[in-house]
Amino acid sequence: MHTADLCDLYGSKVRLCKLKFISYGKNKVFSGPIHTVRVYEDNVLVKDAISSIPTGAVLVIDGGGSRECALVGGNLAALAEKRGLSGMIVYGCVRDVHELQNCQLGILALGACPVKSRKEGTGSRDVTVSFGDLSWEPGNYVFADEDGVVISAENLLDQSAK
Numbered sequence: 001m002h003t004a005d006l007c008d009l010y011g012s013k014v015r016l017c018k019l020k021f022i023s024y025g026k027n028k029v030f031s032g033p034i035h036t037v038r039v040y041e042d043n044v045l046v047k048d049a050i051s052s053i054p055t056g057a058v059l060v061i062d063g064g065g066s067r068e069c070a071l072v073g074g075n076l077a078a079l080a081e082k083r084g085l086s087g088m089i090v091y092g093c094v095r096d097v098h099e100l101q102n103c104q105l106g107i108l109a110l111g112a113c114p115v116k117s118r119k120e121g122t123g124s125r126d127v128t129v130s131f132g133d134l135s136w137e138p139g140n141y142v143f144a145d146e147d148g149v150v151i152s153a154e155n156l157l158d159q160s161a162k
Ligand SMILES: O=C([O-])CC(=O)C(=O)O
Pocket: 043, 070, 071, 072, 073, 074, 075, 076, 077, 095, 096, 116, 117
């Protein structure tokens, strides 16, 4: 089911992310339960989360919108693919774009930056984060495709299958 259909069918149950992302991963259509990290120009917790959240999940990374460095590159994207994550949404930047485009998951980010991030381990995990005029709560569901990104408290794809 496409995000447009979810918006038509579920109206106010669906909330729209008002930020425009660029798609870097191979999968343009992805969805799953939200897990979060909040970091600033430091990606240690991003790697921790990619290493431990469940298969099928979407990692939502609030990087404060920084364009000064990349929070995800080819190594972390390959790890996320290997672990079977559905996708990653980065409110910040990625790098190694030529590698990301071969990774079989969704990767959305504000842009790309060749500079690596710090390795200090600052930030928080599994907290509600805010960007794109939305609160991204762990356990809510996100649905992304070429039309945009929407979230819902429920897994609307399960419901539509009933
Ligand atoms: O390690 C980093 O900072 C991110 C990166 O370049 C990668 O995932 O390959």
